[in-house]
Amino acid sequence: MLVPVSWQVAVDGPLLGLDRWVRHAVRESRHELHSTLLNHLGKALSDLGGSVPAIPVLLAGGILAAWRIHRAGAARRWLPPLVAVLTAGLIPLLVVPAKAWFGRPGPFGVPLAPDQWGWYPSGHTTTASFSYGVAALLVARTVGAAGRRRLCGAAALLSVGVGLGLVWSDYHWLLDVVAGWCLAGLVLWALARWLPTDPPPPPASPDSSTHRPAAG
Template sequence: MLVLVSWQVAVDGPLLGLDRWVRHGVRESRHELHSTLLNHLGTALSDLGGSVPAIPVLLAGGALAAWRSRRAAAPRWWLPAVVAVLTTGLIPLLVVLAKAWFARPGPFGAPLAADQWGWYPSGHTATATLAYGVAALLLARTVGVPARRRLYAAAALLALGVGLGLVWSDYHWLLDVVASWCLGGLVLWTLARRLPDRPQHPGRL
């Protein structure tokens, strides 16, 4: 999916018609509903993908996972904290490079200024998907099954909410958001396969 969407963005392919169709539908819905509450909610959800609060949540999740792993006398108990710090550097590296490469204009169609990177993929969506997702992955290895499921569900809902908030608020095209979900999912899948088995935890969250 990520390769397909990126190819369509690069060649201005017919799939981009989906972006225009969704944007038209969202703008009509906003006009018909004229709901200040929904508009504020969309903005608030979008803001959850900013560096604050996403990066502090990621670092706190890594620190808490390391502390719980140390209590469980796990080997390499410090690894979650290192992974969290490295992820904070990986997010801008992936997103900025892609934005500069594709240089896609935003929904309003204005040409990019000299200091702009472009809208594809969505930085806020990528930040939310990776920050909350990695925090959940790290903590999940120190808790029981019920808490693990809640962590995964919370991370998924936050990533979904940020993406939908960006589209509703007309900050991003839909495919910008979809690409970041795919990119974040790929990184999370790879990380989940690389992380060591979860230690025996001394307690449950």
């Protein structure tokens, strides 16, 4: 999906009509609902895609995964922090050149300044999807199946929430957000296939003093 969407943005194709239709529908909904709560929620969700808090969560996920691997007595405890750091560096390397190359104006249609990047793909969506997704993936390799489902579900909800918040707040076109999701999805898919699964740490053993047989 990333390739056809990017092609449509590059050539100003008919698919961009979807962006305009969604923006009009969202603006009409905001006007009719006139909900301060929803507007604040949209902005709060959008802010979750900023470098703070997304990058600290990513790095914390790498550290937590390394600690759990260490507790389990497995090797490669160095791998999750390394993956987290490399992911944090990869985000701008992918997003900034793409924004500069496409040079897409934002929803308000104001021409870009000479020193300004474009809106495509959405940096906040990409940052959130990469950061929360990779953090969840790293920790998920050290827990059981139920824990993996919860972590991956939470990361997906955060990523979707950030994207919807950006569209609701009129910060980005819908296709900007979709491109961020697709870009992160490709990297997460490749990373999930490459990363080894580490065993969860053993449960804490009970205090031996509480199980010492009574002297007879």
